[in-house]
Amino acid sequence: MDISRYFKLYLILCAMFCGLQSIAQNAPVKSISLNDSWQFSKNKQGDFVSLNLPHTWNAFDVMDDKPGYYRGAGWYKRKLKLSPQLKDKKLFVSFSGANQETEVYVNGHLAGRHIGGYSKFIIPVSQFLNYKDDEIEVKVDNQFNEDIAPLTADFTFFGGIYRNVNLIVVPAVHFSKNDHGGPGVYLTTPSVSKESATVLVRSLIDNLSSGNKKITVQTVLKDRSGKTLTAIVKVLDLPAGTQQEVTQQLKTIKSPKLWAPADPYLYRVITTILDAKSKEIIEQVSNPLGLRWFKFDAAKGFFLNGEPLKLIGASRHQDYEGLGNAVPDALQVRDVELLKEMGGNFLRVAHYPQDQLILETCDRLGILASVEIPVVNTITESEAFTANCKEMQIEMIRQNFNHPSVVIWAYMNEVLLRPKFSNDKVRQELYYKHIAELAQTLDDLTRKEDASRYTMIANHGAFDLYHRVGLTKIPMIVGWNLYSGWYGGELEDFGKFLDQHHQELPDQPMLVTEYGADADPRIRSSAPVRFDKSQEYALKFNQVYLDEILKRPFVSGAMAWNLADFSSESREETMPHMNNKGLLTLGREPKDSYFLYQAYLLKRPFVKITSRHWKNRSGMADSLPSYRTQPISVATNLASAELFLNGKSLGVKPALSHLCEWQVPFKDGKNQLSVVAGSSRDEMEVDFSTSFSTINVLLGAKRYYTDEKQHQLWVPDRPYQKGLWGFIGGAPFRGTNNRMSYGSDKNIYDTDDDPVFQTQQQGIERYRFDVPDGEYALTLCFAELLGGTAKEILAYNLDNTQVKEKAEQRIFDVSVNGRLFLEKLNLAADYGYTVAVKKKTSITVQDGKGILIEFKAIEGKPVLNAVQLEKIY
Numbered sequence: 001m002d003i004s005r006y007f008k009l010y011l012i013l014c015a016m017f018c019g020l021q022s023i024a025q026n027a028p029v030k031s032i033s034l035n036d037s038w039q040f041s042k043n044k045q046g047d048f049v050s051l052n053l054p055h056t057w058n059a060f061d062v063m064d065d066k067p068g069y070y071r072g073a074g075w076y077k078r079k080l081k082l083s084p085q086l087k088d089k090k091l092f093v094s095f096s097g098a099n100q101e102t103e104v105y106v107n108g109h110l111a112g113r114h115i116g117g118y119s120k121f122i123i124p125v126s127q128f129l130n131y132k133d134d135e136i137e138v139k140v141d142n143q144f145n146e147d148i149a150p151l152t153a154d155f156t157f158f159g160g161i162y163r164n165v166n167l168i169v170v171p172a173v174h175f176s177k178n179d180h181g182g183p184g185v186y187l188t189t190p191s192v193s194k195e196s197a198t199v200l201v202r203s204l205i206d207n208l209s210s211g212n213k214k215i216t217v218q219t220v221l222k223d224r225s226g227k228t229l230t231a232i233v234k235v236l237d238l239p240a241g242t243q244q245e246v247t248q249q250l251k252t253i254k255s256p257k258l259w260a261p262a263d264p265y266l267y268r269v270i271t272t273i274l275d276a277k278s279k280e281i282i283e284q285v286s287n288p289l290g291l292r293w294f295k296f297d298a299a300k301g302f303f304l305n306g307e308p309l310k311l312i313g314a315s316r317h318q319d320y321e322g323l324g325n326a327v328p329d330a331l332q333v334r335d336v337e338l339l340k341e342m343g344g345n346f347l348r349v350a351h352y353p354q355d356q357l358i359l360e361t362c363d364r365l366g367i368l369a370s371v372e373i374p375v376v377n378t379i380t381e382s383e384a385f386t387a388n389c390k391e392m393q394i395e396m397i398r399q400n401f402n403h404p405s406v407v408i409w410a411y412m413n414e415v416l417l418r419p420k421f422s423n424d425k426v427r428q429e430l431y432y433k434h435i436a437e438l439a440q441t442l443d444d445l446t447r448k449e450d451a452s453r454y455t456m457i458a459n460h461g462a463f464d465l466y467h468r469v470g471l472t473k474i475p476m477i478v479g480w481n482l483y484s485g486w487y488g489g490e491l492e493d494f495g496k497f498l499d500q501h502h503q504e505l506p507d508q509p510m511l512v513t514e515y516g517a518d519a520d521p522r523i524r525s526s527a528p529v530r531f532d533k534s535q536e537y538a539l540k541f542n543q544v545y546l547d548e549i550l551k552r553p554f555v556s557g558a559m560a561w562n563l564a565d566f567s568s569e570s571r572e573e574t575m576p577h578m579n580n581k582g583l584l585t586l587g588r589e590p591k592d593s594y595f596l597y598q599a600y601l602l603k604r605p606f607v608k609i610t611s612r613h614w615k616n617r618s619g620m621a622d623s624l625p626s627y628r629t630q631p632i633s634v635a636t637n638l639a640s641a642e643l644f645l646n647g648k649s650l651g652v653k654p655a656l657s658h659l660c661e662w663q664v665p666f667k668d669g670k671n672q673l674s675v676v677a678g679s680s681r682d683e684m685e686v687d688f689s690t691s692f693s694t695i696n697v698l699l700g701a702k703r704y705y706t707d708e709k710q711h712q713l714w715v716p717d718r719p720y721q722k723g724l725w726g727f728i729g730g731a732p733f734r735g736t737n738n739r740m741s742y743g744s745d746k747n748i749y750d751t752d753d754d755p756v757f758q759t760q761q762q763g764i765e766r767y768r769f770d771v772p773d774g775e776y777a778l779t780l781c782f783a784e785l786l787g788g789t790a791k792e793i794l795a796y797n798l799d800n801t802q803v804k805e806k807a808e809q810r811i812f813d814v815s816v817n818g819r820l821f822l823e824k825l826n827l828a829a830d831y832g833y834t835v836a837v838k839k840k841t842s843i844t845v846q847d848g849k850g851i852l853i854e855f856k857a858i859e860g861k862p863v864l865n866a867v868q869l870e871k872i873y
Helices: 003-025 084-088 329-341 358-365 383-401 427-451 461-469 493-504 535-550 592-601 827-831
Strands: 031-032 038-041 049-051 071-078 090-095 103-107 107-116 121-124 135-143 163-171 173-175 185-192 196-207 213-222 228-238 244-248 267-275 279-288 294-297 303-304 311-316 346-349 368-371 406-413 454-460 477-481 509-515 555-560 606-609 616-618 627-636 639-646 648-654 659-667 669-675 680-689 694-698 704-709 712-716 725-728 766-769 774-782 811-816 819-825 837-845 851-859 866-871
Touching: 084 712, 090 103, 107 121, 107 311, 173 267, 173 279, 185 267, 185 279, 185 669, 185 819, 196 228, 196 267, 213 244, 311 329, 311 454, 311 509, 311 592, 311 704, 329 358, 329 627, 346 358, 346 555, 368 454, 383 427, 406 427, 406 477, 427 461, 454 509, 461 493, 477 493, 493 509, 535 592, 535 606, 535 627, 555 837, 592 606, 592 627, 606 669, 606 680, 616 694, 616 712, 627 680, 648 659, 659 669, 659 680, 669 704, 680 725, 704 866, 811 837, 819 837
Parallel strands: 303 555, 311 346, 311 555, 346 368, 368 406, 406 454, 454 477, 477 509, 509 555, 616 680, 694 712
Antiparallel strands: 031 163, 038 049, 038 071, 071 135, 090 121, 090 163, 103 107, 103 135, 173 196, 185 196, 196 244, 213 228, 213 267, 267 279, 294 303, 606 627, 627 659, 639 648, 639 669, 669 680, 694 866, 704 712, 725 766, 766 851, 774 837, 774 866, 811 819, 811 851
């Protein structure tokens, strides 16, 4: 044995270990989470509660029936235990997001302020620390401020420190931490092709020490495996108290691996500051590098790396069920993963910059993206508003500059939707002029900050207005938020609008930046119509839009509104305080439309029963055999599919716009469904009830409703038929909202089951159940749908033809099997408007007489919203 050889190897390993230890002990930068151990109160002198970040004070008050939610100040405080050894370092507190005006105090001293609720900001704190008993206090205020965007919007402005907070410890010489929250190192790719690529690295370096420093700036390019491909070094003299910019061009990369959705290849660029003499590392940062080039063409659409690519994806809001905007990292990453699993290749980060994790995940998964600042619906014509918008735009660009996924910077959304001065046309024209000036200012600023990406404004469907004001000419791309067949117009108007843009703006690239239809996950319909909130109508809507988008090359792409349902406190409708246009629920469960997108977008064979969550169904038998026919839809990217019910084939159906449909004769009890398309299959079990033992009926409705909490299934009403059940007399209630063919979209108080009370039979005379003898529990459901406080017409109702509502006096008696049950019922006077009222009684049915409910009008028309019947024994 050669002892000397092993001893030499031992010495080498020891030297390597000591070297690693030295680097670890002298780690130049620390980022320490400050998410734990906070105290919070809405009043600085009030009682504080303990909590961890992220946090919002609006997680629950936005969902209650009390109009509005807390918009004001909140105070956070936390102790900092810092070692005196850090006195020679520079310390910063980094806030990833706090909404919307923030003041940071250290030991009672104001350390810094920030305006805007959706960008990162970094506050220097070293000069205020004593390194003994330090305390940080943060005041956050989300109250309305006319100088801060957004002013109004169809989403909730959650308050609080709702993203992560970190303590950053750096040497006196470091990559700048005061560049609008940016990383201090910025990558550009002046030229990229299949043959070669050039990379430029621009670093901002601060010397906050009292002496001059000589440093070396080293930049290394590594491939996906970690192999070093090239490196460059520059020596720099840094005078005390200065910032210097260092630009380094890396050696040309031959035959680069290109970043694309199919293979999002990421290089790493590691930039290091070293002491020029000792070679010790002072600070080091790593950035992803995706090599790609792209182009938007007004006639041919979008091109990535020289190849045409239709951009299809969704927009995203950042809130989550039960959490508001205070969403953990893992759930945010999961959103992008769900978009990728859907087959999407584009994310519109709307309507504000979001957590860095979102774009980091887009980089990794190959999702292209746009990002925008929250100038929504309207502006304030003030210097302060303009200045704040400019600062938000700079923060957005610099903080997200190094993400290869980003191809568009945007800065306005539907800014002419709610124009001011509608009663003064001269003044309104001046307002429009100021909007165009702000747009031009932001566009010029964006192109100066980043000439490599495109600019965009997202407009609602008022083509002539936006064109006249000039907002179709200023950005490089025009985005259109289109809802034909939902808020206004018909489904076929969508394709006509796309063609109008191409005809009138032939040189202007375009994207469909929003489109969608509400789909309450609890509502189903076998006869879907506009604004019934059924998943079936949403399926039809998305089919039409996707077909029209895909067949027009000049449409660069389209983003469904929205990836998931999101909070909008001012909304009412079937699920108050929610916008239900998501392809996923607020808790990220897939809706039927999500499966439809998979059928359109996935490359692998795919088949899925879209209504797979509609597992419990009910309805009365249509004929002597105990079955009821109901629809089943299957989404697939194959030509056809075959459906089996309890092992028996129901036939092969062709896929029309990626959907196959069957009318399925469900039998009472368990029903096994399976579908086969090629080598792919899917299956589910449906539990169907045709029994008289429990009946829940929605009057004046053509939709089904599932009360998930009580496991109750509600079915549409029907005219009375001997031997079954149904209404006699009257007509379905239709509210004053022109969008709806039946029912109301008002918020119903004292219930979470709004759809049960939002429809009714008006002028009803009788209701009959031909049930067997026995003991029954009968519940009648009422709500007065006419009258009450007038609400502002939803701005997004583009038809805007809502009829003024007139309250009606309504007094009536209700008898059950000849006995007076409710006398002189006056819903408005007794309970108030749009309040859920339930009246329950027990009935003994004998001699085959069934149940007869009679309504006697005393004044006005009697109504019944819903009825429940349960057999006790």
